[in-house]
Amino acid sequence: MTNRNPTGQHKKVAVSAFGPGLEARPDIRFGRAAGFVIVDPTDDTVAFVANAGAESLGQGAGIAAAEAMARADVGVVLTGSVGPKAAAALAAAGIKVVETCEGRTVGDVVRGYRADPNPQAAP
Amino acid sequence: MVHEITIISGKGGTGKTSVTAAFARLAGTSVICDLDVDASDLPLLLSPQIDETMEFRAGKVAVLDKEACPECGVCLRYCRFGAIMDGEDGIILDTTRCEGCGVCAYFCRPGAISMADRLSGHWFRSRTQAGPMLHAALLPGEENSGKLIALLRREAAALAERDGFKLILSDGPPGIGCPVISSISGTGYVVIVTEPTASGVHDLKQAADLCDHFRRPVGIILNKADLDRDHAAKVEALCRERGYPVLASIPFEPAVMQALVRGRTLLDVSEAGVAAAITDAWNTLLPYAERARRTDVP
């Protein structure tokens, strides 16, 4: 399932989720998600990064999650909604954010993104 | 879809907790949260049975190993919070002033200072007649950063989703700082309980500004409504200006004080239409709250 689309998204795609694997349920929260399922489009490998900051941090969980995404070399984050600080952190790291979590599984969300990498926000 | 309603007051002592307890009864069954973790009073009215007690650890606190300390005083120079002092017996660490920043530990060459997890309080999973309850108690002097409140709200959301509850009802903290911000961000609907007094009006404006800043829909309950006509008019004017519905105006009724002393709720006070007013408020607010969307819990 390789995908090289005109916007040049060769980078890894992360989906905030309740657990690992493509069958996991997506989590609409970014900062407090249990973790992130990361798909590498070059070889379709699937990895999981646990979100350590979700429980341990009072404030700044979103920022910590953004740091984790940067460390994991993620290019696009697919999540339900991102708070303003997390959004600023992701932008500073050059990571694209798409606020969508349409789908029962992480796999559904990734497929939805690849079909339409630049969705318009729902009215 | 789970709806969340948070009751705050700006000023303390306006009757926020009594109102929450009354709403909990009227709702039949819901997930109830006491987010006033500094002075948790809702349990006094709802008599929860505690099923589980959990430790709450927030931030860090510096710990000094006196044996390893050469008393060089480097840490003293770095601490900006006055937590480190030079006493007769050498270096002393005042943990009540320690901010947990870790700078002293970072610069301590002999490694005499380490950072430990700070026990800040406890939280509880409990049962009441009106539904499951999540509440907490901060230890004295601890930072009320909102982290514990965020934790309670996450637990409430998880519980509601897991067990199929449609409503989360929260008794919020007083003030307008971090704890209140943590209580209202992302909530579906805010009820501000206020009173027609100089202090009440002043603090209502602050609380209203906060809710508007976070774009939360607001409804007002005016308690002790007939105490002062001028200030009642000010409250009503503010509500008109900002488009807040006045859900109820409850008269200043001595029987309320009596009920409180006996540990009863407003629904037990039939005098001066108090019970009726609270019931009307609930029926008025429910459709607003159900229309409002609950967004991402922080």
Place this chain on the structure above:
Amino acid sequence: MIVAVASGKGGTGKTTVAAALARIWGGDRIAVDMDVETPNLHLFLSPSIAGEQDSTLEVPVVAHPDRCNGCGKCSEICAFKAIVTLGGRPVVFPDMCHACGGCLEVCGRGVLQPGKRVLGSVRWGTATGDTERDPGSLSFLMGQLNVGEAMSPPLIREIGNCLASMLEQTGGDAIIDAPPGTSCPAMSAVRDADVLVLVSEPTPFGLHDLQLAWRAFASAGKPAGVVINRAGWEGGAGDAAMYGFCRDEGLPVLAEFPFERMVAEAYAKGLSLDRASSRHRHAVAKLVSRVSALGSAAQ
């Protein structure tokens, strides 16, 4: 002598008692409002404000990003996620910053410089006390935290510093209206007091929160007493529990003000407790003597 008026629970009458004490207290004194989230003391004292200044917190600013080599030491030392390294550069989140100074110390390349973040303001002025007694001067000091701002302890600390320098210059006493509760802000406010006045009411909430307050403040070892507001309800059923607690803890009951609608109405108008009636004025004068004696005995 520094008197701190505190309460576990909000709404027990802490501010109206503090204002009344400040008005009736003799000699030169400073009334201080440390309830910076929702300051109300000024509503009862109607001070003329002589000056105001921003209260700021020192936060890092990325002054020279070109000097950054992405070493990440600043992010490493930060305990609060206020500065993080992203895209090889430091990114600052000023409202997370606790002003510990760590990042500024640890950056050896001059990337960061200290900047300011405005938390709120400090205001000072003068008010008029009770004019029947020898008035002395009643100065006023307060802080107001900006709406949406999370941290009150730094502002409370700054007010404490202002108070200390005012007292150094003019001598006299201070009466502090502390924030409600027993968490960090309240502790910061009562920390430098010589005597504590705890205001409560004889309801299950009032008693419960008085117990919490006493548990929090007792270890500070300051002389303390209790003022019971809205007393005498239900033939004293609530009062008995409160008196019992005070007796068991060795806490003197310094004054008791019965529940009266007239007092609530005066309060609603912004009239402090001493102005509710001449009877109340007399009672507050007695309270002033008792608090003063409690504070002096310890010194």
